[in-house]
Structure formats: C-alpha cells, structure tokens
Amino acid sequence: MVITPINGIDDTDGTGDASHPLIPHLGDPVALTRALCDIPSESGQEGALADAVFETLEHLSARGPGLQIHRDGDAVVARTQLGRAERVVIAGHLDTVPIQGNVPARWESDAAGEQILVARGACDMKAGVAMQLSVLHRVPEPSRDVTLVFYDHEEVAAELNGLRRLAERQPDLLQGDFAVLGEPTSAGIEGGCNGTMRVEVRTTGVRAHSARAWKGVNAIHAAAPVLQRLAEFEAPAVEVDGLVFQESLSAVGIRGGVAGNVIPDECVVTVNYRFAPHWDASRAETFLREFFAGWEVTVTDAAEGARPGLDVPAAADFVRAIGGTPAAKVGWTDVARFSALGIPAVNFGPGDPLFAHKEDEHVRPGEIHRAVEALCSWLEDA
Template sequence: MREKLVEYLIQLVDIPSVTGNEKEIADFTHNFLKNFFTEENIIRHNNSLIAYDEFDPDKKTISFIGHLDTVPGINEFTGQIIEDRLYGLGSSDMKGGLAVMMSLIDYFSSKEKRFNCIYVFYEKEEGPYVDNGLEPLLKNYDIIQKSDFSFVLEPTNNVVQIGCLGTLHASIIFKGKRAHSARPWQGENAIHKSANFLKRLSDKEWKRYNFGGLEYVEVMNATMVSFSGGRNIIPDEFEINVNYRFAPGKSIEEAKKDVIELVNNEAEVVFTDLCPSGNVNLDNPILHEFTKKYGINIEAKQAWTDVARLSQYGIDGVNFGPGDPAQAHQKNEYIPLKNLYENFEILKDFLSI
C-alpha cells in the first residue's frame, strides 16, 4: 500500500490548486471517489466533496477532513523523492493528509471497518474565514454532524493537537486633523493619539490557560499600520491592525469586548476575520482510546484550525496529520515519507476490526 500512498501524493502535488483554483483537483478527487462510492454517497458542493459509507447503526462514526487548496508558492522538485522526502507545493500542508485519506478509502474498499467513515475534501481553507469551503458543507448538509469524532489531517508531525485558539483582527482607527508638519499646532496628529493605546498593548501580559495539562497562551499584538498623508503632513487618520489569539472557551463576543476595553474609547474599532476557538475535547472516548493505544503525544494547538469550525456544530475533532508544520507555506515544501507511512498505518490499524 505504500506505493499507492506515494502515487496518490505525487498525483495530488502535480495538480496546481492555489486557493480559488481548486476545480481541477476537485474533479480529480471526484473521479477517484466514483471508483469506491455510489453517486448517492457522494456530495459535491462547488469544489468541495463529501463521500460516506452506508451507515451501520451499531458502529460509531469517524470523519476524515482535509482541504484541497494550497497557498501560492514555488517548488523546484515537484513529485521528486530526495533523501526520503517527497517534494511538492502542499505536500505537507496538506496533500499528504489527502493522500492518506485516499489510501484509507482504497485499502478498506474490500475490507470491513469497525467505524462508519465520512471523507471530506474541501476548498478555500487557506483564504479568508468567511470564504472557507467547509462552512457550506456543514451548513447545507447534516452528514458531517453524524461524526462521533473527526480527524483533521493538517500537518502535525503525527502528534495529536487538541483544541485551538480563536482569532480575530481589529482595525483600531485614530482620527486627527490634517496640517502641514511645519505647523503642527494647526492640526491633530492621529499617530500621536495612539501612543497610550500602544503602550497598554505593549504592556499587556500574555495569559496562560490550562485545560487538562494542555497550555494555551492568549496573545494580542499590533501587526500592521497604515495612515493618511505623507512625510511632511500631520496625518488625520492612523490605523493599527490588532490580531488577538484568544483562549478556548472564550466566545467571539467576549474576545471583542477585551479589545474594546483596551482601546478605552480612544479610537474607532472595526472587527474583521472573526474565528471562534476550538473545544478542548479531552473526554471524547474515541480520542482517549486512540491516544492510549498508540501512545501518541498530545499538544495544545497554539494557532487556529478548522477544528474550531467543527466545534461550532457540536463535532469533536483534533488535528492529526503526516505533514511537517515547519514545511507549511515554505519554498520547496516537502513531506518526510516516514511521516506519511506512519500516519496511514496508525489510522488503518485504528479502523481495522
């Protein structure tokens, strides 16, 4: 099965699928699924796909979830294996995970499993939160909600990453009055007006939250600025982009309130890219069995992932994928073949009767 696993991955990385350009890889995946599922058990929504088993009510249900798209990038060694690493844009993030999903479908096409399985291949994960292709699948079809547990095969080096931070961006807009920089008394400097806020933001301590021994660090940072004017103009507007990564269990409304309180009515606040935090589902029995059986390391997810979106629909899930997170979005991205084989073998064994 290793040869097929590698073959699937080579085919996947050979198909360009930068966010917004997923039709070719969705067509490829759709044609693949037709070999193993009836049309009645395949759902296609734009360039996203769901395929699912005939459900046995005596079995629990597991879903495997992966995005088809990549960020833009350069890879000079696409499809090549060099020093036991397979190269290609998206090989780690996350076409290696997709290849594992395809290999599980292939392997179990003639074998019994102890779980019902749902396989989700979706578009536009690497773009804005509101355009993400998983949301319409969850909103328009109830099939994924049948999952008792979900594996999202994002790159984790085969470590289980549980929960995730929520994230939001806020434009903090300071208003002033335009003037010539030689006569600043005729204006109000919008940049200078931000000084107290920036000092409070700089002094704000990181908060650490512990869930069952897993630590999540809540952080708020200024990440970008823009202004109106020029080198010899007192600016009448100064905008700071603040990115807030907030702890599991905190709602978006609570996170927005934290930002508003820090601004202290000194500026206008406009929120964008509001992404919920993910539940820390340590008590899920399938997860407990899985981590205990294979002695897999468990980590807190100190970032955002679509397990948070699953949480909004009452679905427990974790990130567990073969890709190397350090390779995500890198030039000449690769995946260690050892990771690929190990991830497949673990999931195959877990599903086997």
C-alpha cells in the same frame, strides 16, 4: 445514492487503470502524495483534483459494501453505510497557496541525508489527503462508519471555504461523533484550536500644516500609547481541558498620514488577538474593548476557537491508538467548524506545519506511513 464503480474496475491492490493519476498509487501513500502534489490545485483551481478524487472514490466504492458519494462544487464527501455504533469524520482540503516553482514534486535530501518530498501542498495538506484515501483503501470495512470530506478554498477568505459551504447547505453530511482534520502536525495529535480576532484601534487628531505642527494634533503620535500597551502585555498560557493554549496579542498593521507636509488627523493600528478556546468571540471582544479603553475599537474579523474535546469516547480511543501526548493547536483551523456543529475534533496529519506555504515545503515519507498506520489501527480496532 450509492455510486457505481468507474469502468467496471474492481482492483483490490491499488494498481488499477495506469492512466488514472491517483488510482494506481493507492497501495503506496508516499507515491499517492506525490501524485496528488503533481495535480496543481491553487485555491479556485481545484476542479481537476476534485475530479480525480471523485473518480478514486468511485473506484473504492466497488471494493466493499459501497459508499455514498456527494459532490458540491469542488468539495467531495464519501460516507460508509455499515451500521456501526459510531461515525467519525476525516477531513482535508484540496487547495494550496500559489505554486512557487515547486510543482511537479521532486525528491531532495535534507542535511542529515534523509529523503524528503518537496512540493507545493506536500505537507499542507496533500499528504493528509493521501492519508484519507489510503486508509479507505486499506480498511474498506472499518469498525466505525467513516465520512471522508475533501473540500476547496481553505487557503483563502472564509466566506469561500468549502467546509463552511457544506456546513451551511448540507450539515447532515458532516455529522459524526468525532472528527479528524488532516492538517500537518508531524503525525501527532493537536487538540482544538485558538480563536482569532482582528480589530482596528483608531486614534484621532487635528490636521495642520507640518510647518506649523503646533497648530494640529498628530494622530500618529497619539498611537504610541497603543503600541506601548501592546509591547508591555504578557499574553497568558491558558489550560483548557488539559491542554495548554498560548495566547498572543500583536500589532499586525498600522496606517496613517495624509501627505508629506500635513499633520495627520487619523491613525489606525490593526491588532490580532489569538485567544484560548475557554472564551468565545464575544468574550474576546469584551476583553479587547476593555484593554483599549479610551480608543475607538472596530472588530473587522473573528473566528471562534475549538475546545479539545478529548474526553469523548471516540476521541479517547483515538488518542490510545495514535499514542504520544496530545498538544494544543495554537493556530486557527477548521476543527472550529466541526466544534460549531457539536462535533469534537482534533488536528492530525503528516508534515511539519512550520514548512507550510514555504518555497521548500516538504513532507517526510516516514511521517506519511506513521499517520496511515495509526489511522488504520484505530479504524480496525473493534
């Protein structure tokens, strides 16, 4: 269905109803970012922000040929219906990690005296959400049909992820020739993403009283070769479709012990493997089982990576419009969900990812403007 505008507003310059938290700021993506940050939306509490985004999309629908707007819980999808030859998806998550004294947003100066916007979600990723809404405001009739996806529960367990829910319930809403995920990349292009897998490597022994330790076999001591093998491993850098993905293999946890006077009969080392997207999860599991041959290995979590996909025409056009040299995304992101649907995807958004989740999380106004200008240029290009 096509949603009709709220309150009869037909505002082409973004001033709108001054009482609305977002609509008055559509003409200024930096002010819009601040307004988004000032609406708390920790994972599981995205409802108020989803409401505001939905109402803003209703408002924008009145300015052009209309949008198809859908809502699934606290996920919102808006689709232009212009009959263009290509459809692109621009996606971003609404939730943040817990607030740490950084809402509402505030302006600060960095060491060089440059103004930065400090707030929970400033870079991860409300600046990216502001980018999505600003682009639709500025380019109501793009040269490509556009699907905007705003989803919930990205920062928590994968089974709660709103994009996953949409992909399972209504995959047709996410279909497109190419996708852009607004994760922070300092307004540069990061293609694909590494896959990730966690395994538990278990060593066993024989319990005994610690006063007679020679009567037992210490499972914690038996884990030393596991840790040594990890310490000596040199993770490779792997080129995939022209981008270089750095792998890593790390112990991220260890548990064992029964009591202060007992020789333990079990020790478990938790290992995280970040693997380049030339392998799927099955091949990564095979590698880990071979690497830890002789020990019991249990897979506890896995997520496929995503190849860059920069060779498709829509992606090549995007790279030309944005400029710069694409890099590989070494962390896992939801581009992998688009890849699983057969849609090439890249990460692109304002904000330095090194500040995501930190107490001083922030974004620079210049990056917000650059990201919006670049996307508008791409979507206006016939």
